[in-house]
Amino acid sequence: MALALADAPAPALRIGDLELSSPILVAPMAGITDVPFRRIAMEMGAGLVCTEMVAAEAVVRSVEASLRLLQFPDDTRPVAAQLVGSDPAVMAAAAQVCAERGAMAVDVNLGCPVRKVVGLGCGAALARDVAATARVLAAIVDAVDVPVTAKMRLGWDQGSINAPLLARSLADVGVGAVTVHGRTRCQGYAGWADWREIAGVRAAVDIPVFGSGDLRDPEQIAHHIESGHVDGVVIARGMLGNFWLVRQAAHRLATGENLPDLPFVERIELGRRHLEELIAHYGEARALRIGRKYVAWTIKGCDGASRLRAMVQDLDSRERLDAIYAEALAAGERPEGPYQPIFTSGEG
Ligand SMILES: Cc1cc2nc3c(=O)[nH]c(=O)nc-3n(C[C@H](O)[C@H](O)[C@H](O)COP(=O)(O)O)c2cc1C
Missing domain, CATH: 1.10.1200.80 (Putative flavin oxidoreducatase; domain 2)
Structure with missing residues (x-):
């Protein structure tokens, strides 16, 4: 019996009907996660890569610089496109463009803290209004056949943590998974990500939850997944100058063994x-x-x-x-x- 259990394949991690080969994902990063970056991340064993955030308004107006961000060569798949915006119809139309161009999932940015973005009611500002956010996500879910996901912070500030409620509302309108960066908008990048709060989101929903924040060590990454805080992780700053972290984390999870740092x-x-x-x-x-x-x-x-x-x-x-x-x-x-x-x- 023990042998049968040991031999049983790990249950597949799915976002909707998209099956992931690994729970180690690469975070969207503006100015970073272009095609070359995503290609190497895939070679390292990432389960899913993502474009940087792309303004939905610009996509529907066919702004060349934005469309250039939506390139999905075969060797960088599975790949998601991340959109930022707040108008349900515009977001739905932009999501269709992403899917037509080959994105295998569409992610919505609900965490961007930058003044220019929140000033337009997008990113972390949209996430303050759970009902409005759910309307945007529902419109996208209706418009495309690929899975739809969202990436959020814990809330606007410590006094308004709403990630569990937001995640539940998004799951109710058909969102396939959420990523939670364990800081508030007002925290920016100060302090440390709060992984207990991230685990609280996972406990609140039945869809996969991916954690983000301060991931830089394969043991720490494995711990978050194996102890059930999250279903998977998205790695960001920890892999800058060190793609190998993705390989180490994926290997550690698949085999239980630690790969040494790259010479x-x-x-x-x-x-x-x-x-x-x-x-x-x-x-x-x-x-x-x-x-x-x-x-x-x-x-x-x-x-x-x-x-x-x-x-x-x-x-x-x-x-x-x-x-x-x-x-x-x-x-x-x-x-x-x-x-x-x-x-x-x-x-x-
Ligand atoms: C340079 C940079 C650009 C980023 N751009 C995006 C983005 O376009 N969309 C997004 O959802 N998150 C973006 N993020 C946030 C990351 O995806 C991640 O959630 C955050 O950096 C926390 O993870 P870390 O502590 O492992 O870096 C960006 C982060 C950095 C450092």
Whole structure:
């Protein structure tokens, strides 16, 4: 009997009819989760990747820059598109465009804390009004055949935590899963995500709940899932400069074994590979500009990183990139200090 239990395959995690190969998902991140980033994340074993948030208004007006964010090549699937907006009809029409272009799920941003967005009644501001949010999500569920999900914060501030109520209302209108970032809008990125509050959302609904906030260690990620706080996680800042975290977390969950950290030389190889993907996608000049932040994050843990970061600031050729990586390798890695998140702000 014990053997039969041990051999039984883990129950599949599903969002609607979309079956996920792993509960380790990649968070939407503005300016980050483009096609090259998502491709490498999928290679690392992510169960689902997501675009950055895209304004629904711009999608329905066919703004070229927004449509460019909605590209879904075969090797980056399964993939979700994230929309931000507040008008049910506009959101429904934009969701149809996403699905027509190949998105396998549509996610709605209910957590963006940025003034420009909340000032329009979108992101975290929309989530304050549970009934209005449910109307938006219901319109999208009616408009598309793919699963519809939502990503929220705990609430607007400590005095108005509404994530459990919001999640229940969204489940009632057919939303297939929710992600909860364990901070309030007013917290921004300060302090630590509250995983007890996230677990409270999971206890309140029958749909899968994914947790977000301060995930940077495979053991910690496995703990949240294995102890039932959440059905899965979405990784964000912890994987910047360290795609390998996705592989480590997915492997730890699938096998119970810990994969060692990637040796510095291999981390640099992965960083180089990411730059090549960016060049193939954007062309060399633009890719090298976009790629500067990734190079800086990749060499973060090496001796003399601050001097090398100055070289990265005007990275404009492959030769210079090779020189930076060669110097980083020659300098070698220094023992990691305490984890420092790369961004202390963001759009969700
Ligand atoms: C640079 C950056 C951009 C972000 N953009 C988005 C976004 O477009 N949509 C969204 O829902 N969340 C966005 N977020 C929030 C993340 O998805 C995540 O919920 C948050 O960073 C907490 O996770 P972490 O502590 O592991 O980084 C962004 C975060 C960062 C740092």
